[in-house]
Amino acid sequence: MVAAGSQAAAPEPTDWLGHPVSCADCPHEEIRAEGRCDRGRICVRDRRARRIDRFFAGNPGEAEQYLNHPYFEIRALAARRASLFLLPALIDDPEPDVRAVVAQRLPLTRVIKLREDPDRKVRMVMAQRLEGAALVAMLGDPDYAVRLVAVRHVPPDVLPGAMQDPDPQVRCEVARRVKPDVLPAMLYDLDPLVRIAVAERLEPSQLVALADDEDLRVRFIVAERGAPAALPLLRDDPDPEVRQRARDRLAGLAPPTLVVSPVIEPKEGHDGPRP
Structure with a gap:
């Protein structure tokens, strides 16, 4: 049983075949003596990629001899350091x-x-x-x-050819990078995430076309940054946040109320005009 406050011992390092790593038959005795190899932390014979990578990072000259190693992780990490x-x-x-x-x-x-x-x-x-x-x-x-x-x-000029890609993630990326003049062609994409990406880039005047979008996230963008002409279409939106944002913006757009001071007629006999 582990005593309270103590930590369990680190697991014994193993190689790619599951055998315990031993320094006894390691060909890198000189490297270990120089501190450039450390069992359980910096070791080319370990199964863990991070420990293997540390070994090659500190000993790039050793990468060449491991390019044909049977463990793919060693070959891949050696290939990063070996001569081209x-x-x-x-x-x-x-x-x-x-x-x-x-x-x-x-x-x-x-x-x-x-x-x-x-x-x-x-x-x-x-x-x-x-x-x-x-x-x-x-x-x-x-x-x-x-x-x-x-x-x-x-290049962005090529992206219109990918507007109809079958995957919505690809179309989202297209919507983020395509030139603005062709972006409206994606207004009615079937995926709401694509339409969100489109709405985030459209000109405010173009957002009116999305005021009745079925996705509330799209409509909220319209309420947030659409032209004033789009706001009356959203003031009674079924979603409370969309509705409130549209009303807040409409209120901010309303002209200030003109306050007219009342005309006070002078009372007779109090410095009023004489007949």
Whole structure:
């Protein structure tokens, strides 16, 4: 039983096969003697990625010898530190995490085929790096996550082609980046989150078209920043917050009441005009 106020002992570090990590047969005795390796904290033989990464961060020169290690996490982390000249051999690595590192580090001309990689995380890296027609082609990727990265990087002029994307997250991103003159084409998107993104960017005068939107969040944006012409349409809105915001703005737009001082007629016999 653990005594009150004490902490349980840290679990014994294990390697990728579940075996206890031992320094007895480790080839990095000199590194350990210099304090650049610490069992349970900085160790290339540990199963935990953070401890492996610390090892390569402090000993980048050791990465080369681990590029063919059977544990994919070690290969991927070694690939981040190893010389670029050694990475082409990993383009066809069976592990997508390794291929993603290669896709990020090598020149595009060397990894262009990875834009059609079977794993989406590799294609997402490629969508971050590609330009021009190659990037535009990623808008047709079968995976929404890849298309989402693509719409964040293509020029705004290209985005109208993605307005009808089947995934609402992609269309939301399109609504945030597309040029204002074509934004009204997304006014009546079927997804309320897309319409919210549209409403946040429309000109106040254009928001009148959304005054009867079925989603109260959209109508609240209209009440918040729509042109004065939209406010009477919302003063009796079924949602109390929308209704109150519209009425508050209408009250602020009303002209001040003109106060007219009464004319006091002089009483007869008190310095009044003589007949």
